[in-house]
Amino acid sequence: MEPPAYASFDVPGYVGGLRRQGEMLASAAQRAGLATAVPSCPGWAVRDLLRHTGYVHRWATGFVAEGLTRLGGASEEEILSQGPADAQLPGWFGEGHAALVRALGAAPPDLECWTFLAAPSPLAFWARRQAHETAIHRVDAEQAASAADQPAGTTGLAAGPAGPVPPGNGAAFEPAFAADGVDELLMGFLARGMRRGNWPGLGGSLAIHADDGTAGRADWLIAGDPDGPGVSRGTGRADCDVTGPASELYLMLWNRGPADRLDVAGDPSILAVFGRALQITWS
Numbered sequence: 001m002e003p004p005a006y007a008s009f010d011v012p013g014y015v016g017g018l019r020r021q022g023e024m025l026a027s028a029a030q031r032a033g034l035a036t037a038v039p040s041c042p043g044w045a046v047r048d049l050l051r052h053t054g055y056v057h058r059w060a061t062g063f064v065a066e067g068l069t070r071l072g073g074a075s076e077e078e079i080l081s082q083g084p085a086d087a088q089l090p091g092w093f094g095e096g097h098a099a100l101v102r103a104l105g106a107a108p109p110d111l112e113c114w115t116f117l118a119a120p121s122p123l124a125f126w127a128r129r130q131a132h133e134t135a136i137h138r139v140d141a142e143q144a145a146s147a148a149d150q151p152a153g154t155t156g157l158a159a160g161p162a163g164p165v166p167p168g169n170g171a172a173f174e175p176a177f178a179a180d181g182v183d184e185l186l187m188g189f190l191a192r193g194m195r196r197g198n199w200p201g202l203g204g205s206l207a208i209h210a211d212d213g214t215a216g217r218a219d220w221l222i223a224g225d226p227d228g229p230g231v232s233r234g235t236g237r238a239d240c241d242v243t244g245p246a247s248e249l250y251l252m253l254w255n256r257g258p259a260d261r262l263d264v265a266g267d268p269s270i271l272a273v274f275g276r277a278l279q280i281t282w283s
Helices: 011-032 044-068 076-081 089-106 122-149 175-195 248-255 268-277
Strands: 158-160 163-165 203-212 217-223 231-235 241-243 263-266
Touching: 011 044, 011 089, 011 122, 011 231, 044 076, 044 089, 044 122, 089 122, 122 203, 122 268, 175 217, 175 231, 175 248, 203 248, 203 268, 241 268, 248 268, 263 268
Parallel strands: 203 241
Antiparallel strands: 158 163, 203 217, 217 231, 241 263
């Protein structure tokens, strides 16, 4: 008997996810405090996280609401240099998030606008991308809130880019949403990097296996040789196999969670190289 596939998402599903994740992000940021460092984003405080995500929401809203067909306008650095003061920042973030949710909900299915990853439609692209953008930054805010609650000198936390990173303390990701996020990362960002020729390779192949029992299962295979890289859905022989719930894979692959809650078989150095090699860009 074939294992069940994860449920798929449509635009309303992504928009609902975006709404929930943005509300949870705002709540976590309030708990953490604007000056608290974000462990998973070295050099950022919570205020920087809100400004960045608020900017991204407004940037995406421009494409969806205005049907912009070319990348342009002010840079993130220019916009953030004129961003709101701390007192206005939570409200500013909430306004931008709500405007994006409204724009996606009101956009026609045949919307034409600029995108940067393959998708069934521009509307599906922006709904999916912003749902996952906001979800990952929700985790950042929750890790900041958790770090703020940790007693000084606490040890035994998962290692992140800036040192020990406490786990997020919000609701766990729905398995199907997390599996969709893994798919976007691998079949979208990673595949694009390979096509552009800026993939450094892994020194071996890596297989990713999401397994949530009756909630679904999915597999991806990454051929890491820089001379013949490739990524595909499905499974095959690999030098390193990583298996676990989709939510744990989602966090680990985005460098927001540890690998020690996953089953890693084969050469673990290949997984470590993957985390350093994947570069996320928006254009």
